[in-house]
Amino acid sequence: MRTPRYAMTVDTRRCVGCNACVLACKAENNVPEDGFRDWIVTETRGVFPHLRQEIRSERCNHCERPPCVSACPTGASHIADGGIVLVAHDKCTGCKACIAACPYDARYVHPAGYVDKCTFCIHRVREGRPPACVEICPTQALTFGDLSDPHSEISQLLRSRSHKVLKPERGLKPNVYFLV
Numbered sequence: 001m002r003t004p005r006y007a008m009t010v011d012t013r014r015c016v017g018c019n020a021c022v023l024a025c026k027a028e029n030n031v032p033e034d035g036f037r038d039w040i041v042t043e044t045r046g047v048f049p050h051l052r053q054e055i056r057s058e059r060c061n062h063c064e065r066p067p068c069v070s071a072c073p074t075g076a077s078h079i080a081d082g083g084i085v086l087v088a089h090d091k092c093t094g095c096k097a098c099i100a101a102c103p104y105d106a107r108y109v110h111p112a113g114y115v116d117k118c119t120f121c122i123h124r125v126r127e128g129r130p131p132a133c134v135e136i137c138p139t140q141a142l143t144f145g146d147l148s149d150p151h152s153e154i155s156q157l158l159r160s161r162s163h164k165v166l167k168p169e170r171g172l173k174p175n176v177y178f179l180v
Contacts, residue, residue: 005147006082006120007175008134009157010056014141017042017055021133021142028121028132035108037118038133054180057133057142059118060085060106061166061174071101076115082146083175084122089114103167104174120144147175 017040025037038059046052062085069077069085076091077098087098087107092114099107099115110116121131125144129135134142145154157163163177 004082014139024132024136064173067101068098
């Protein structure tokens with residue numbers, strides 16, 4: 001039996017920055033008004049009049065080598081089934097060591113005092129459902145799946161499309177891929 005390795009792709013040709021993913025996440029996970037688990041980034045490159053704009057939905061990259069996990073003094077930050085990086089709220093003291101260690105700025109302190117972040121909606125994944133952001137995306141820019149399954153949609157996308165990860169020089173092996 002194979003062990004799943006969950007990942008997400010963001011198609012930068014399809015993402016229009018509508019924030020549906022952000023709103024779905026907030027609703028699904030009861031994210032407080034000032035909190036965030038995902039967000040939209042708009043990046044413009046080039047010199048006028050030859051400009052290129054990339055819009056992308058970003059979140060925790062669920063790294064294979066997550067610095068947040070090794071920085072956590074209580075073991076609250078940990079790697080769960082499928083390689084999903086989680087925070088055990090009952091073990092978290094809110095010290096913010098994981099926030100400082102994350103190069104993607106993907107964590108925040110919940111008003112209840114613990115650190116919170118994207119979980120790839122693990123509660124939905126365990127039920128065989130996609131993360132809320134993937135399900136709601138009106139342009140189908142987000143794909144979630146198991147990289148250990150060579151026949152999964154995400155594996156096929158990564159074989160057929162050019163892609164990148166954020167901050168590859170860090171060697172963290174992020175599991176959020178941006179299709180370009």
